[in-house]
Amino acid sequence: MVMGMASILSSLNGHHHAACWLVLIGYLLDLADGAVARQLNACSALGAKLDDFADFTTFGIATSLLLRTSDLLDNILCMCYVLSVFVRLCFFSSGIPFMYRGLPCIYSSAILASASLLSGGNMALLRVIAVAMILFMISQNFYPHDRVLESQAWKKVVYAGGIIMLFCSSFPPACMYYLLWSVSYILFPTSLWSSKV
Template identity: 90%
Template sequence: MYRGTGKCRHHHAACWLVLIGYLLDLADGAVARRLGACSALGAKLDDFADFTTFGIATSLLLRTTDLMDNILCVCYVLSVFVRLCFFTSGIPFMYRGLPCIYSSGILASVSLLSGGNLVVLRVIAAAMIFFMISQSFYPHDKVLESQAWKKVVYAGGVIMVFCSSFPPACVYYLLWFTSGPPG
């Protein structure tokens, strides 16, 4: 893929929109909790937005070109769907595996860092599918789940959005998404 082509620029913008979607997802949940504006309908709409942004939109980063890519995209979307169903079911033992918003962020970050290399994206997408549906992969850490840590990392993420043309911003996001569960 050539750097100067329109497709590359659109793919680059799509990756950054997924990363910005992650920041907005964290922000809307925090604002709703702070204002006491949580409702059953809001939770369902949030799940729908998560599925759209972190499932469908992220799977399109794989740029389907042939049958195997299409199958990979469908598997990715289905794994996000399964992960969201387990998370919202309220069954404590089901909240395991990599959160779909993290897998989406990892895929978008790797896409930006690799210049959209399809081979790398396919391998990462396959790994993210496994990690999302795995019931034992994703450990929880008390430091990484602390509110202070989440605020520091969120502030860093917002700063990195303004530095989006700076390649280390992608490295920051990649480290962020592998550091711990979302707020």
């Protein structure tokens, strides 16, 4: 949630580059928070609600502001993006263990933030990606609950690579890493990312 609020403030102050990176840091933290809570035996109903608030702040509001311009249609797109994240968070349960209905919003946010950084904030490209991500999030397709840090060893390596890229890599390779990671979840959700705890 702190990353999301910091990203919102960065966007509002015109620091687009920082706003994108804060969303990507939130992406890494969101993939870890459930595993940490379970490891510490600190799971609770309050924690689940706080997680949803944090997701909405970071992957809804903060990410939508990456699309904001003075144009009315861009502002409508921002609102549609926030609403699709809201719908996705409210109705993610599929009734099937370890499965979501609709693309988890962390992946759409990582794709938008990475694409924004790589393209220098090219709004034409971001509009197309945002519309595609909205459709993925509100779709009825099933996506696996990818417990990255509680699953196969290679997933932990991918996660560790994300942390290394964040701190040790130059900016284009790191953005490509997050972009490929997130796109692989969309393209190969079951074959690559289904949870085998």
